Amino acid sequence: MAKIKIDSEKCKGCCLCVAECPRGNIRMSEIFNNSGHSFAEIIDIENCTGCALCCQMCPDMAIQIEDEKKTGKIAIKESSQRKSSKELMKKLE
Amino acid sequence: MAKIKIDSEKCKGCCLCVAECPRGNIRMSEIFNNSGHSFAEIIDIENCTGCALCCQMCPDMAIQIEDEKKTGKIAIKESSQRKSSKELMKKLE
Amino acid sequence: MLNKHTKIIVAGFGGQGVVLAGNILARSAVMEDKHVTGMVSYGAEMRGGTANSTVIISDSKIASPFVVTPDVAIILNQPSLDRFEPLIVKNGLAVINTSLVSQSGSRDDIERVNIEASDIANSLGNKRTANIVILGAFIKKTNLLKPESVISAIEELFSSKKPALVEVNIKAFNAGLDGVK
Amino acid sequence: MLNKHTKIIVAGFGGQGVVLAGNILARSAVMEDKHVTGMVSYGAEMRGGTANSTVIISDSKIASPFVVTPDVAIILNQPSLDRFEPLIVKNGLAVINTSLVSQSGSRDDIERVNIEASDIANSLGNKRTANIVILGAFIKKTNLLKPESVISAIEELFSSKKPALVEVNIKAFNAGLDGVK
Amino acid sequence: MCQAAIEAGCRFFAGYPITPQNEVPEYMSSHLPEAGGIFIQAESELAAINMIFGASAAGVRCMTSSSSPGVSLKQEGISYIAAAELPCVIANMQRGGPGLGNIRASQGDYFQAVKGGGHGDYRIIVLAPSTLPEIYELTMAAFDYADHYRNPVLILGDGILGQMAEPIELKPYKPVVELPEKDYILDGCKGREPRIVKTLLLRPAEALVEFNEYLKVKYARIESELKLCEQYLTEDAELVVAAYGITARIAIDAIDAAREKGLKVGLIRPITLWPFPNEAFKEVVGRAKKFLVVEMSNGQFVDDVKLAIDCSRPVEFLGTGGGWYPTPEKIFEKIEAVYK
Amino acid sequence: MCQAAIEAGCRFFAGYPITPQNEVPEYMSSHLPEAGGIFIQAESELAAINMIFGASAAGVRCMTSSSSPGVSLKQEGISYIAAAELPCVIANMQRGGPGLGNIRASQGDYFQAVKGGGHGDYRIIVLAPSTLPEIYELTMAAFDYADHYRNPVLILGDGILGQMAEPIELKPYKPVVELPEKDYILDGCKGREPRIVKTLLLRPAEALVEFNEYLKVKYARIESELKLCEQYLTEDAELVVAAYGITARIAIDAIDAAREKGLKVGLIRPITLWPFPNEAFKEVVGRAKKFLVVEMSNGQFVDDVKLAIDCSRPVEFLGTGGGWYPTPEKIFEKIEAVYK
Amino acid sequence: MKFKKPESLYDRNTHYCPGCGHGIVHRIIGEVIDELGIREETIGTAPVGCAVLLYDYFNFDVIECAHGRPPAVATAMKRIHPDKIVFTYQGDGDLAAIGTAEMIHAANRGENFTTIFVNNAIYGMTGGQMAPTTLVGQRTTTTQKGRDLIKQGPPLKVCELLSSLDGVAYLERVAVSTAKDSMKAKKAIKKAFQNQIDGKGYSLVEVLSMCPTDWKLSPAQAVGFVNDEMKKVFKPGVYKDTDVK
């Protein structure tokens, strides 16, 4: 399992990694980061092969892979965005 | 016989026509024209085929052919240069 | 400086439609035969970052088109509040998109209108209309321009380029009007 | 204007070496520690046509380097005579290459030195040295510069570029000196 | 500006994109062809100005537009067009300089426009509008002046004018000066002698001198005929603010404030920067004790003000370089400080 | 000029041929490589000036040379070099303009050189030699001023200076001002922080304003430190002729003639055109009753003379445009006419 | 597998729009320079275009040039510092429009520097005007009905154009529109730098790149545009390689 990290504050939400992942293992967040972008998240860290195709495609160097050998937890930086759009939606119902 | 004419005042003495004439029928004058150039002369008008190769090559449009059918005299415009270099040479001897 | 004109700034992310909002205001004012000037600034950034659009509306001739100290600030996101709130004139007005602005401002000598413009826009099915929602709130609060003028301006500006969007934007504007008691 | 300097013009066809002749004069004057300025003009033409070179030689500092009214005109062909003879100062001098100048000039208030420079050059086997021949005549007539200086200048200027030509040019210069009684 | 140009019969536009004036080529690219005109996005500003050279010689009303660095690249071409006496309109929406600078509004190209950034003794007519309605009017007039005098006309704007909105009352085009017949157009010599458009004047040797003498007379004529200038509250002003373009508008706010405080301040705003409206300045000099020049540069326009009044009054200066505008507050402060 | 440049350590030259300054690249092409330098015949003047931009940033003393139309093409680049504060030497051997004009000597590019033909508020140091020995000296000094002030220096000559001969006493190079260490050079960031040479100043928003404020101070410093001017017989002159470059030499003949006739005439000859030697003019003003400006243009230099003396004396003018020089006779006539 | 920010790049957010190809190209260049160990020897040139601020991201010396003139600047730089590594980074407006002459002549002289040419078929920075490389039919702000073959001519193909020049050592066209393409692009860019180290002369890599903003497409659509439209006209491949006879 690769130690893959997506820096949510670097991510600009372009989704290019999503299309690139052969495992379909990346999705876009429902919350926004500080710059107002929905950002990429790994769906299932166990499922990631560490092929780095996502990294190859990311225009913002938001995805890094620390080491393929060691296993570890995915560290998605917490977005400092306050409300998810889902929450907002709810309020409106 | 072609009615060929070389305008000695147009001629700048480049000699390009001389090399081009398949009949070897052009030579350079021993006198100078008003601009100080030795100029092209037809050696033997009878020998000219009117092929116009000389005209094709002349950068100064100094050679014209009036009509291929009619015969006529070659009209080399008289240079207004006063002395030939030969005359000068003689004086020095 | 001399308060003969109403100076308005609309500020937000590039992409939130601040320029369009400014244009709609300007166009509406022209329809009411007022004097008006509009200006756009992309800040120091070429791409991304904040953008703002300023409009001056007046009954008399306008000299300087610059807005340094706005009477009204229409604020679409947090960085814009941080930047422009301090510049609002005393007793001025801030119209704030509270969907994207959490920290409330620091001034207590200005009036405030809060509206969850982005949320309302989302609920209308087009999140890009938050700029229009907030315009509605602004108009309702100030009565600076007639709602009809704004609606005509929206019709005019969209119908040429994106006629499909006329309807949802008018809805958004009305939602904004209704969003303010 | 003020006759403290000797103003010389060398004029002829482009290609007759007027620039070189001017350079040799200037160089010789420098060798004699005189003040000197030189200038070249191609007339209005880019190619062909007439060229002239002017030199001022003086024992004192030279202000304007222009020669409008020469003290001496060294004339290599007919058009140059026609153009520059009228400009020569009263009691000035014209040195004329009579090989290529047939009509004698119209001024009777100037001195004249005639030399068949082109013919002499031809006889030396290099018709391009007419410019040097005429320089010889000029020096002989005026004694403005020492013949040795001119010869050194010729050596200097040719030896770097075309050493083969040093000899014939010195010959030409001497022929010029001898050509004037 | 574009609408005005098309209305005035402009039928050829060549330009190269540069912020802050991209709206111009963008507008032209779609509207000019609709009006039967030709729009070319050139490969560079050099190509653009030389296309204008060709278009003008071909006989149509033509225009190009750019901003500071791009206008620098056009200097050789402008010198050629002036030398060939071809009419054309050039717009410079100035941005902050020098170098790449920034894309804010600036008045840093005054010298280039008014003194001439190209080589040789030529002059171009320089118009400095301060509102969008004025841009509209002056653009139309620019084509007329260009044709009337057979000379390039430069509209010296700035990034703000390029990007602001203001209602314009559309007026149909009507020439403001007499338009001479264009007898220099190249369109094939059918039924007439061949024509040559050229700027090389080699023969006779005096040809270029004579041409320059002629230009001098022509320019003197333009100077005597064409001077536009606006005044505001100068009748009794003891301090006269001199400013042009957008800066003049800002100054008005400051002047109004000063008047409220009882300071007798007025404004003089040249609309033609060349010819410079010297007479208007001379007229004002009789009353004013002092001048204050305000410009968005570190001091270029100020020289012409001094020369216009023969240095007969103190000329104070408030300048902001680097694409920044002076606020009414700052101008007001300066007014208070220099007013005595 | 070339010898002086090489002697002063110039090791990079880029140019594009143009009459009348072809001798410069021709000389450089053979002699610079011999001195271990680099000569490039660029594909255009634009390429040449931008090569200079690169060469200067790379840290070597560098130079380019051209004549009027070619210098117009360099205006954008010059603005960039000034904005990047890179030292370099540019020569303009002016020819007759505008347009292609002719190839005679001219002083028609004064405005372009002194006011700045490029965009933005920048200044370049302008040196105007009048003799070949002076060209030799000033060329060496030009490299020093450029390095000292980190600013482009323009040598404003003319076709005559480019093509005349005059003996020069060769002197070994010795810097005329202190030469600061070049801490801006780009040569790879080994052992140091990366360096950037740039002219775009976007962030913070005030960056460019501040830079322009800084430039203003820098230019004021140059103005206070560097002013070269020569005077001739001005001690008792009632009429002072103001002329620069080759024109000043011609004027001297006329002045000598005037003196012979008892007219008290002198000459003031600025050697730096920017900074303009205002002080020298102010000093002369105390004594002189009138000025006569002589220049080979239709009137460009004359404005600076007026400004230098605050328009406090009448300034008469004798100009010849189009690449023609005024003869001593003509100047003398004018002197007689205006002398009262 | 490991994937980290190269040392040649600072750890900063860029100003590029979401999905912009410039970011990918930057990353590749950074990696190549790291791998070749030449960061401290490198001098980059910044163009005028969206990448004008590249010095904010690259961790080595950079000179920002006038629009279109990087090849002239780089020529001087490299001649003066023949032992340093010099590269130009240019957009299609910069390289193929205003800077055509400088590019062609530097290439033809065989100047020993490297050019990374980012072809996004548009003027990005100025807001989406037609570029010389805009496709026929492509809408831009100055060709609102699509580029017209008759009025604006066909797109300019830089690799094809340069391939006839004797002075050029290496020309390849790549893309960054898929991960695979990016890896190929990296190989090409590495070779272009290696050529310079080996003194082989002028090398240029043309990179087909996305500009979602000015194409008015989503990033995903933009990728599609490169893959489906651009590659058809601008065929990827090696156009010249003096190593291969």
Place this chain on the structure above:
Amino acid sequence: MKFKKPESLYDRNTHYCPGCGHGIVHRIIGEVIDELGIREETIGTAPVGCAVLLYDYFNFDVIECAHGRPPAVATAMKRIHPDKIVFTYQGDGDLAAIGTAEMIHAANRGENFTTIFVNNAIYGMTGGQMAPTTLVGQRTTTTQKGRDLIKQGPPLKVCELLSSLDGVAYLERVAVSTAKDSMKAKKAIKKAFQNQIDGKGYSLVEVLSMCPTDWKLSPAQAVGFVNDEMKKVFKPGVYKDTDVK
């Protein structure tokens, strides 16, 4: 056989040096324009170069352009007067150095005018400096030891360069160094004008031409230089012809 001055030329002596190729090219153009009967429809452009004064010799409308910019001027001229015949006459400095960008872009846009490109491998007017087309080893005033392949690069081959451009209709390289060549040149030039009449787009004929003066050769030697040296590097022939598939 008859050989007379064409009507499109005035009966004047030219300012060209003895043996200069410009005179031959002028004559050919004059004849072609006469034969096509388009004298009164023609607008020529003069370059900056030895041919700058061509309007003194041609008997039709001419506009003299800034150095290198005739293609830009001609573009405007032809677009405004699509029914007139517009041609540029340019030297190698004008077209292949300072005017590279204008030439390439006019060609690529497929502007429907004709270019006569007189390649004499030197800057004639300014006194013999290196041109982009100067041969390797050729001495000029700025390459006194001969053009050096490393320092100045190889000569720029314009026909080869342009042949990849989709916008170009016709490219041929000819010479005027023999009578035969001149006749071929005439054919090519006639076709280039005919193409314009037929609306086929950009046509360029490159003419290898003599400059005895700046080559420092006699006219006869200059002819030899074209035949023996230039033709080796600049191979005559048709480089593109959209008529031929």
